[in-house]
Amino acid sequence: MSESLVILDPTDERAPLGRRPASRPDRLHGTLGIIDIAKPRGDIFCDEIERLLHDRFPQLDVIRLQKPTYTKPAPGDLRDEVGERCQAVIQALAD
Amino acid sequence: MSDFPIAGADAPAFALRDRNGTPLAFGDGESSAPATLLFFFKHDCATCDLTAPLVERLHGALAAEGLRVVGVSQDxxxxxxxxxxxxELSFAVxxxxxxxVSAEYGFDAVPALVLAGDPRxxxxSFEGFVKRDLLELTRLAAQACGAATPEIVRDEDQLPEHQPGCGSKVHDPDVARRLAVRRGAATLGARRVRIPIDDDPFEFMAAQGLDDGLPVVPPTEERVLRMLQGTMRPASAVVAHIPPNLAPATVEKIAVNAVMAGCRPEYLPVVIAATEAACTDAFNLHGVLxxxxxxxxxxxxxxxxxxxxGLNCGGNLFGQGFRANATIGRALQLLVRNVGGGRPGGVDMSTLGQPGKFTCCVGxxxxxxxxxxLHVERGFGRNTSTVTLFAGEAPRAIxxxxxRTARSLGASVGLCLEAMAHPKLHRMGEVLLVVSPEHARTFARDGYSKTDLRARIQEVTARPLRELLPDDECQKGMALSAIPRELLGSDGxxxxxxxxxxxxxxxRDEDILIIVGGGTAGKFSAVLGGWASGTTGSIAVTREIRNERSSSA
Amino acid sequence: MHDLVDYEARGIPSVLVASSEFVHAAQTQAEALGMPDLAAGSVFVPHPIQDATDEEMRMKAQDAIDAIVEALTANG
Known part of the structure; x- marks a missing residue:
């Protein structure tokens, strides 16, 4: 594995540098995607998560997406679909 | 010069691992051995081959008496x-x-043997192979263990009295450089930012807003340490507080931004002096920005x-193609952006900007x-190096x-300067006139001094006040506040x-700053208009570039 | 983790659910990808997975759901 490059911060260091995770909403809304990474038994876990979300957040739209293989990053079209449709993502179940 | 510890010194403790990944430490207080022998070696060294069987024999003879032998492999x-x-070594390696660890022990050659008592x-200790030293080491090892001195050297070995060792791998050029970086990096205080492995460093830095629109050089520890070789000032020294945030600019932060700008280490003193000059009250960088x-x-x-x-003073003076010019000016701009926090759309409110906001540095x-x-006029010795910072517009043609005469050429310069900002704006502040070598020769031929040239500019630009006031033809004109009080009546x-x-x-005549610059062919000069002058504007500032380059640079 | 960094960069809150064997790997990868906080927000369910019964899998989901919702929202 190639090493990632480390640089010295050229700023006054008042603000953080680097990638920041997305800001979180106060509550789940819109469409939530459950992405099954296609490992054995992950589907049962995802089914149960979906059921629990329906129970708790009846207005939440839960959709299921399937990653072709867990061994590689998701293909661009899956990422784009997530980008277009989802307001939140659960990716499961890495083992 | 070797730092190899001699008798009486402390042998540095270490925590390494053996070939199985099992921790193997020295000096952590775990071992109760009365003495420890450290045997540093590398695999492709004939003297290490000569020594290894003898160390093995020593281990065989004294292990039971408590001697701990630890081989330390550089491979x-x-x-x-x-x-x-x-x-067939039976001791731990x-x-x-x-x-x-080899670097910390500081020996120059392998094998290197260190006999340490309790605790460390x-x-x-000795380097290379020296039979007499090996015998003495054996005697001391036995003594420390309270045992009789074993016979380590046999006649049939036919050992030489002395055989030089091989160079410690620490001194391999790229290893030495890597170790120096690792040691030097500890002295750098800036926050470390890890660029994600799937990101192009240039794209990452651009996405983080650290650039000026052009790619910047990633400021790695190694590059910043190399840049710091350009100055003898400590990395942590604060050079100035950079507007608008008035954040402290340490030598290190200046070096980081100089790396990003593409500077070479020998430019760093110029960038430091320029930063000092820019951050004075007189220059008023906050206002300029x-x-x-x-x-x-x-x-x-x-x-x-x-x-x-190699700073360009000649042809294409304000143009591209000269690294020192391009990167010194850029470094200052990056410092304003990154350390000072001054960015276009933020504090930088310039309506049109100008190309010099990427970089503008000339000799x-x-x-x-x-x-x-210029610097001699401003009170410095001819052999002193200086930066003069002037808050200027882009250059324009004269x-x-x-x-063929200085008087005529002086008139041309004056007439061109009259249009600066607006022809009806008079009694203005500082301006930077760049006289080309060909024009300079015309002035020199007639013995025209800078004072003469300034006076000529003032002479040909003098206009009756009535022509300078706002009127129906052109509503722009001199503000009443710019008109001398003695010309105003009681009604103002x-x-x-x-x-x-x-x-x-x-x-004032002296507000016309004059330098000679550019290539030797071309009867063109240039003028860079100023900004608001005086205490509310910006006043040109000259600072000495201290001869502070480290001799090791 | 690559995918999640991409989703986060698109402004979509994401959570990785993994077995407890993945704690270290997730941390290392999130750091290498420049979003160390993402590992802190990951949800880990007890190993093992592959030989768990359906009922055990559903139990793991029930135990994890609170943490998952918390990881995707500001106030949990």
Whole structure:
């Protein structure tokens, strides 16, 4: 594995540098995607998560997406679909 | 010079691992051995091959008496195994593949043997193979263990009295450099930012807003340490507080931004001096940055450093193609952006900006000038190197290929300067006039001094006040506040007599800063207009570039 | 983790659910990808997975759901 490059911060260091995770909403809304990474038994876990979300957040739209293989990053079209449709993502179940 | 610890010194403790990944430490207080022998070796060293069987014999003779023998290999596991198998070594062998322990012990050659008593005091040490030393080490090891001195050396060995060792791998050029980075990096205080492995470093830095729109060089520890070789000032020293946030600019932060700008280490003292000059009250960088006008720091370099660092003073003076010019000016701009927090759309409110806001740094062509150079006029010795910071507009042309006398050429310069900002704006502040070598020769031929040229500019630009006031034809004109008080009546308006009083373009002759610069062919000069002058505006500032380069640079 | 960094960069809150064997790997990868906080927000369910019964899998989901919702929202 190639090493990632480390640089010295050229700023006054008042603000953080680097990638920041997305800001979180106060509550789940819109469409939530459950992405099954296609490992054995992950589907049962995802089914149960979906059921629990329906129970708790009846207005939440839960959709299921399937990653072709867990061994590689998701293909661009899956990422784009997530980008277009989802307001939140659960990716499961890495083992 | 070797730092190899001699008898009486402390042997540095270490925590390494053996070939199985099992921790193998020395000096952590875990071992109760009365003495420890450290045997540093590398696999492709004949002297190590000569020594290894003797160390093995010593181990065989004194292990039961409490002597702990630890081999320290400078090689990777596979090569280490080759060496261990070849000599059938039965003592523990630690891997020092990173060579940090070897570096700390400071020996120049392998094998290096260190006999340490309890806890870590060195009893004896030597490098290479020296039979007499090996016998002495054996005697001391036995003594420390309270045992009789074993016979380690046999006649049939036919050992030489002395055989030089091989160079410690620590001294391999790229290893030495890597170790120096690792040691030096510890002295750097800036926050470390890890660029994600799937990101292009240039894209990452651009996405983080650290650039000026052009790619920047990633400021790695190694590059920043190399940059710091350009100065003897400590990295943590605060040079200035950079507007608008007035954040402290340490030598290190300046070096980081200089790396990003593409500077070479020998440019760093110029960047430091320019930062100092820019952050003075007189220069008023905050105002220069915040104005909607065109002003930006224009760096003029004088003195011997121009040639030492290859700073262009000649053809294409304000143009591309010269690393020192391009990167010194850029470094200052990046410092304002990254350390000071001044960015376009933020504090930088410039309406149109100008290309010089990427970079603007020029050298005076002192060699083509018949006049005293700028820094000498401003009180510095000719052999002193300086930066002068001027808050200027972009250069614009002064074209005169016909004048054969200084007086005529002076008139051309003046007439061109009159249009600066607006022809009706007179009694203005500082301006930077860049006289080309060909024009400089015309002035020199007639013995025209800078004082003469300034006076000529003022003479040809003088206009009656009435022509300078706002009128129906052109509503722009001199503000009442710019008109001398003695020309104003009790109603605050110009008196009728005053309307005929001629007023020159510049308030004071000395506000016309003059340098010689550019290529030797071309009867063109240039002018860089200023910004608001005086205490509320910006006043040009000259600072010495201290001869502070480290001799090791 | 690559995918999640991409989703986060698109402004979509994401959570990785992994077995407890993945704690270290997730941390290392999130750091290498420049979003160390993402590992802190990951949800880990007890190993093992592959030989768990359906009922055990559903139990793991029930135990994890609170943490998952918390990881995707500001106030949990």
């Amino acid at each position: 990777a596991p596979a090569q280490t195994t080759g060496f261990v198998d070849r000599h 630690a891997l020092d593949t990173a060579l940090e 005091q060195v009893l004896f 915040a104005t909607t006008y065109f002003a930006t720091p224009v760096i003029v370099v004088n003195g011997p450093i121009r040639h030492e660092i 005076e062509n002192e060699e083509e000038s018949g006049w005293e150079p 074209r005169d290929q016909l004048s 308006r110009p008196t009728p007599d005053a309307l005929d009083t001629p007023l020159a373009k510049f308030k």
